Amino acid sequence: MNFHPSHPLQAFWNLAAAPIQAMALEQALEHRLFTLLAQPATAASVAQQLGLNAASTAVWLDLLWSMDLLVRHVPAGKAEPGYAASPLAARFFVDASPENCAQSWQYRARSLARFAMQWCTLLREGFEPDGRTKEGAAASTGSWAQAAREQIGQEQRVVTAPAVLHLMDALPPLPRQGRFLDLGGGPGHVAIALARRLPGWRGTVCDQSETAEVAQDNIRAAGLSDSLEAMGRDLSHEAIGGGCDLIWCSSVLHFLHDPQAALSKMFEALKPGGLLLLAHAELADDPVLAARVMPFYAGVMLRGNHLPQPGEVAGMMARAGFAGIHALGRIDFPMAPVWVHMGRRP
Known part of the structure; x- marks a missing residue:
């Protein structure tokens, strides 16, 4: 039995959510987050380095993870997950990448x-x-x-x-x-x-x-x-x-x-x-x-x-x-x- 049917309105709920996702990416580019996360770091560490609120940063990173822009893993023996730039983000949204499109995306958005x-x-x-x-x-x-x-x-x-x-x-x-x-x-x-x-x-x-x-x-x-x-x-x-x-x-x-x-x-x-x-x-x-x-x-x-x-x-x-x-x-x-x-x- 399928307990997860897609509602006919789902595409429109996705549309309503898109500005939240766009702003999450906008802020990631403004803070050069994907360059910072070339190596894994916790939300608390990211918040400290960028001068942000720790609780809000944790939600932000999970949102970016849900967009395939971060990878998330919990090291053995640790309770707090670590985050790193996904291959997609590293390819297109890091300044040093030859395929960097960060400015282009921001301009269009x-x-x-x-x-x-x-x-x-x-x-x-x-x-x-x-x-x-x-x-x-x-x-x-x-x-x-x-x-x-x-x-x-x-x-x-x-x-x-x-x-x-x-x-x-x-x-x-x-x-x-x-x-x-x-x-x-x-x-x-x-x-x-x-x-x-x-x-x-x-x-x-x-x-x-x-x-x-x-x-x-x-x-x-x-x-x-x-x-x-x-x-x-x-x-x-x-x-x-x-x-x-x-x-x-x-x-x-x-x-x-x-x-x-x-x-x-x-x-x-x-x-x-x-x-x-x-x-x-x-x-x-x-x-x-x-x-x-x-x-x-x-x-x-x-x-x-x-x-x-x-x-x-x-x-x-x-x-x-x-x-x-x-x-x-x-x-x-x-x-x-x-x-x-x-x-x-x-």
Whole structure:
């Protein structure tokens, strides 16, 4: 007999509990707890080292243990358990780890929390894009550039760039020489990974001017200035060049008021036979997949920007002139899954 049936409302109770878990992780990152617990320690010891309340610290550590961020064990002959960072926490939330994503997670958690606080106003009044001042727009651009340098940079290095290289492994081999464009490439880590994978190629990262400066700094730090460059462009109003054999474009169409025009620019930027790889989130027909997308892209939609329906991206590519269009499948990017489409300029 099953004495532990799952109630239909359980998912919603989990949703109500999520802010508690998020704050527990937020505090763990603020206190660099996972670095401290590289070696096991008791709650009393952690509280003493961090200047915290001992009883509250014990509850906090058990909560993190329940989230698979700590391991807990009771040494022989001891009454008080010891806690240590789990392999998951040590991999992604410790400063010294090459896969550290602590800043990235905090950035997303805080921005989503701020957006959630606006729901009441947005439902009553909607979003007024024309109400933003030039000063506000400039501040937004500067904030994005700073995020590209830090938090978004972590996401690209740890999640996006490896996913793109894995995707490239599944494609037919590319020529030994060519030219690629990383459109909307942010801090440039995807382009850096591609440049290392394609040593005979030359590449360009294209993004807003302040973000392109961040990419240029990362290119110099990677020692790839001879084969890779950054170009500041407003994709909505400026040309993006030409002569490309490959364009990688991820999560750019969401933020443009005329994505069809942008696809036409990509078509013109490719040489005949050139390949476009287009990776974007979609509002899937499956509610389970939609639930992974909507929390992160609701703000995009409320601003009047674009979240494609299934099949819509392929149709837009066809209208821009691309041939041989087909979906390569879904890959997991930071936050939400994206669907990758491929097409060529005839």
